[in-house]
Amino acid sequence: MRVLLLVMDEQRIILDHLYEMIRVNISACDVVRLSRRQQSRLAGVLKQANYQGYDRVVIFLRLKRLQTQVDVLRCIPGLVFLEHDACQNYMPSSKYHGAYSAFYKLLPWAKVLCSGYQLASRLRQEGVDAVFVSKGYDERLVCDMSKPRDIEAAFIGSAKGRTYVHRREFLRQVGSACNLLVTRTESGDAYIELLNRVRIFVSADVGMGEYMVKNFEAMACGCVLLAWSQGAEEDSALGFEDGRNVMLCSSAREALEKLALLRSDLDLADRIAREGKAFAESRYTFAHIGRYLARAIEAPMRPWPGLTPWQKLWVRVRHGMKV
Helix, strand or coil: CCEEEEEEECCCCCCCCHHHHHHHHEEEEEEECCCCHCCCCCCHHHHHHHHHHCCCEECCCCCHHHHHHHHHHHHCCEEEECCHHHHHHCCCCCCCCCCCHHHHHCCCCEEEEEEEHHHHHHHHCCCCEEEECCCCEECCCCCCCCCCEEEEEEEEEECHHHHHHHHHHHHHCCCCCEEECCCCCCCHHHHHHHHCCCCEEEEEECCCCCCCCCHHHHHHHHEEEEEEECCCCHHHHCCCEEEEEEECCCCHHHHHHHHHHHHHHHHHHHHHHHHHHHHHHHEEEEEHHHHHHHHHHCCCCCCCCCCHHHHHHHHHHCCCCCC
């Protein structure tokens, strides 16, 4: 199978290793990194790449750059989306609330690889061919450095913007009752070094319906992960077990109770950290996630409905595409 993978040239999270793991698990896969200008002009990119010679065209771009290019995307029979942000589809506080559903319904044969189990299930109920493949972490960069942990509890990440309104409130409630560091760093070495100083990582994916990348990174760095539970279905799908490889909470009060338990029972905290690290290494490295994604990309797809005569004429005149 021949696969064309179109990805963003500039991303805050470094995903080069994930792309490489997808590539090596597919018989023939070309990875093309697109500038912002190219992302907004996919017709030219597809023509230059001779997209019709590929069995799958996998697109990992932001929705805001795809919404205006549906006429171009309709030309791709083996259209697959790699999706890490569609949780915003069901977040009333997000400007993209409902936007992903509306977009994917215009492309009913396309396959959508979602990073949330419940998210994929909800999209399938709406008629989208959605498949769950979790997020993961770059095992080449993220690791336990076996350094002293001088920060007892912390959250490292963004809490600004309307999307994170519930995250901010949760962190405020927890931070007002205990010594919780809330901070940000640049991606890369500084972030990994800071994670390795944290004993308990307080994850605050409140209202998101899925677990963000930081959960897996914290586990891999040897932190005890105290995470906001995304519900029994999501926890089970990911293999998260409360009190074994993670600590889960569903309120600020419960988070404070479990923080107190972890502080008073160091053996328990150490055991959960060890179990969590081993668990992340066994399932959520990019090497593992890349294999899962490759299998999902190669799996059978819904039949492509083709284009109407008018649509063929339009894309030929507007974009110079012959279908």
